């Protein structure tokens with residue numbers, strides 16, 4: 001099993017980050033043009049899917065792979081499809097590998113609890129369900145300048161022209177692009193990337209433009225470290241004792257109402273089904289998507305605030321495993337919370353990159369159970385969700401602040417970062433605990 005290595009950007013190192021200028025709707029000046037694009041998209045999507053399947057099953061992803069499926073597309077388009085499929089398969093494979101690693105951690109955690117006799121009566125042994133190969137549903141074309149060229153328009157009506165190679169060889173279709181004022185402002189003085197993304201949604205075609213920005217990490221190498229613990233009661237808790245954002249209160253209330261609504265809808269469907277009604281109300285939940293978006297906004301706000309209030313610091317934050325998330329989300333709707341919890345570390349990484357701040361992920365095993373004074377790791381140190389109370393030395397603190405302190409210290413803790421799994425980390429913490437006892441004259 002490949003080990004996930006700790007990524008540590010260096011101070012002063014330039015980092016290239018891509019900023020997207022969100023979605024510009026393509027104008028339907030001439031329906032024929034967009035129909036040409038539709039025809040191209042169907043063929044493209046089918047071809048891309050073939051390579052995605054190939055790269056997720058029989059072959060490893062290779063963006064330079066020689067074309068091997070017949071298609072009406074030009075060779076240039078064919079290469080674009082292979083490249084995009086390779087990217088999709090690559091991230092599918094790495095997500096799957098991470099999930100599998102998490103499952104193994106989860107399993108180890110389960111047996112550990114079983115041995116300690118602290119397993120809930122309702123707890124089941126974790127199982128692994130093999131992932132399905134991704135199915136491309138929405139048309140999303142990541143095109144490069146070989147197939148789509150963005151050209152400034154001389155005409156004052158439009159800002160740019162998109163020259164798109166079509167299914168007919170040597171024939172290009174020209175689609176006008178018109179910016180809104182805020183697009184123009186956002187792109188002012190920027191060099192737009194030659195790679196563009198074209199999306200077909202229910203309401204038409206959309207173009208996404210992006211530009212790169214080089215951000216240098218400004219953080220001094222000896223900048224004070226702020227540890228960040230991630231959770232539900234508090235989205236972020238810092239080792240400096242601050243809390244940012246929460247899932248409790250308004251968000252939780254909204255989620256409860258949402259679930260209630262879904263349950264009623266489901267009941268209605270079942271009832272209509274029995275009566276033989278053919279057209280059933282849809283089960284897809286728009287409000288669920290709205291809620292998820294709202295949660296993300298709240299998370300983004302919390303992360304922004306946390307960075308703004310620690311301008312001179314560098315950050316250490318958790319590498320969250322599914323096991324850790326479940327522990328944090330226990331007795332709640334694990335899936336929903338887990339998916340949102342996973343958004344928090346990503347947002348921390350993005351914010352850090354954007355601001356040129358150093359942020360490092362550290363191993364999080366036992367960070368919420370370890371005593372930050374005597375290192376004793378035990379579930380019993382957590383009498384409830386909010387409280388940390390060490391059963392050996394009696395140290396008491398807010399549970400999240402204790403965890404954030406542990407995370408802060410794990411940055412630069414070479415010995416701990418070198419541990420292969422949870423078991424090794426626990427053994428190390430117990431050794432440190434013994435050393436602490438000796439030093440402080442404990443029996």
Ligand SMILES: [Zn+2]
Nearest residue numbers: 371374390393
């Ligand atoms: Zn202690």
